[in-house]
Amino acid sequence: MLLIKNNTFEKNYTYNMQTINIHLADDHQILIDGIKTLLNTIPGFSIVGTSLNGTNIYEEVTQNNADVLVLDISMPEKDGIQVLKEFSKKGFPCKVIILSSYDDLKIVKEVMKLGASGYLTKQCASESIIEAIQVITMGQEYFCKTVQNKIFNTATKDNPKLKSVPQVIHPTLTEREIEIIILISLEYSGKEISEQLFISTNTVETHRKNIMKKIKAKNTISIVKYALKHKLIKS
Template sequence: MKEKIRIHLADDHQVLIDGLTNLLNTVEEFEVAGTSLDGENIFEDVTKNNAEILILDISMPKKDGIEVLKEFHQKGFPCKVIILSSYDDLKIIKEVMKLGASGYLTKKCAGENIIEAIEIVHLGQEYFDDSVREKIFNTFTENNPKLNKSITQEDKILSARELEIITLISLEYSGKEISEQLFISTNTVETHRKNIMKKLKTKNTIGLVKYAIKNNLIKS
């Protein structure tokens, strides 16, 4: 029998914890291993219950999410962390990702995206909900004159994240630059690049650039 993904929920609102617990319990592969209403003993709790994923609110009493991440950073991460926040402030996103968070999810999107977020992070990838990802991408590219600000794609071959990656590759950003600015690992960038090339049946960057121009991702 396949082992379940053990999840710990940390939020200062019991009603939110109850709602997320009920939602996650509908997924056979998930198990809510524990919960916390403050940040004081989260490290000890997730270590004891062997949680693999921690859903962590930024605004917590006694010890907030940033402090919890700093503790994890110092002691060694006992599990992967997805930040759950009411805010999509880029400074906060940048700080928590530098401290080792694996994902960032706004509360307004939590209900529809949290299952996907857990599955993706459990596989070792980073996760951002659409509004956060778009904000990061726009901030990174806002002053690039070659970017087409009104991106359209008719054939829907690529996912939203793949569209961002192919756009940045076509704008001549290196894998390292994309990794640093989008808060994803270089391995994730390379995985996306390979998947894009496979989908588009192209063998080199020239093919990616041609696709980007054809689909109005960048200006020729």
Template sequence: MISKIKIHLADDHQVLIDGLTNLLQTVSNFEVVGNSLDGTTVYEEVVQNNADILILDISMPKKDGIETLKEFHEKKTPCKVIILSSYDDLKIIKEVMKLGAKGYLTKKCAGENIIEAIDAVYQGQEYFCDDVREKIFNSFTQNNPKLPANQYNENQLLSPREIEIITLIALEYSGKEISEQLFISTNTVETHRKNIMKKLHTKNTIGLVKYALKNNLINP
């Protein structure tokens, strides 16, 4: 029997919770185990239901999503959090990622991406919808004149996240600097680096730099 992914939904709009519940119930290995309309009960309910994934809104009454996320972060709760919010402000995105959120989607793209996001995060990956990913990427292209903006979507061999990683490697960012820039752990950076090298059939960083130059990921 396939183990189901247990999901808790936290949002102050019942209609959104109902809509997401109906959508997620169409996936055979998903199980919505609970929901919250304000932030005060989220932590207790997630722990009680042993949820694997929490879909969390930022704007919540009584206790907002950021304060709720801080509680999960401080208590090192194993449940993985995906932010689902109307906000796409870069400052908020950076803050929640530093607090351990594994994904961020805006509500306008949730319908087409939420299932993919849950699968990815459950498997230990990070997930950002296209709008959020582009906002993060553009936040450092503005400070790196060697980096052409909006190039990462043009390559099909590597994923958008892998394009970001290889670009920063080619710009001589260290693993720690990459982790801080993209709000991921150094272990995740190293995993991505190994996967990229395997895909490109290269044995060292020089090969990655050559690939980045050849595919216009950075300017010489």
């Protein structure tokens, strides 16, 4: 069993050891080599292929039975958006994490609508990619911290009931779960949370169940009381 050494992630996620086949696609060999070196240190991770352009990625990941494709959005010949559109048309052969130099939420929203499971900026890739692969393999969406914060801040912009989020609320709550608590307490529906955070309704429901278990909440009212008690929102 593997535990990621991240203050929040380590306390909340365990991953049963099984091989995860990973395909890396980027037009810079040096970046591919760096990611390979990092991922090869993780038990259960197997790099099964690489691509320097986007032309034949669908065929490549299908043939090598990749579970996860780490895809540069700015690939030559066929970029990441075009690859996702091809996947969407033919059927996704694997889960996809987008790598990008930009944290533009319009791009994030577009790739997630096209079926990507995660989004990392290249600046945070080295510290987030291991966690990202594990989270999306467990069926959830993943954003690096910079992008996640930007999404949440945009979703709650100018809300008069919002307070700044303390660094420590509950020792086992993740940052994402704290965001979900806040949005529930601000009367966002599950569908609205899904749309605002670019995650699936199933992911929202999974977070809600985990939150209720962790804070021993019986219903939505209990979640709101928790948010008020810990000053996550204004009364």
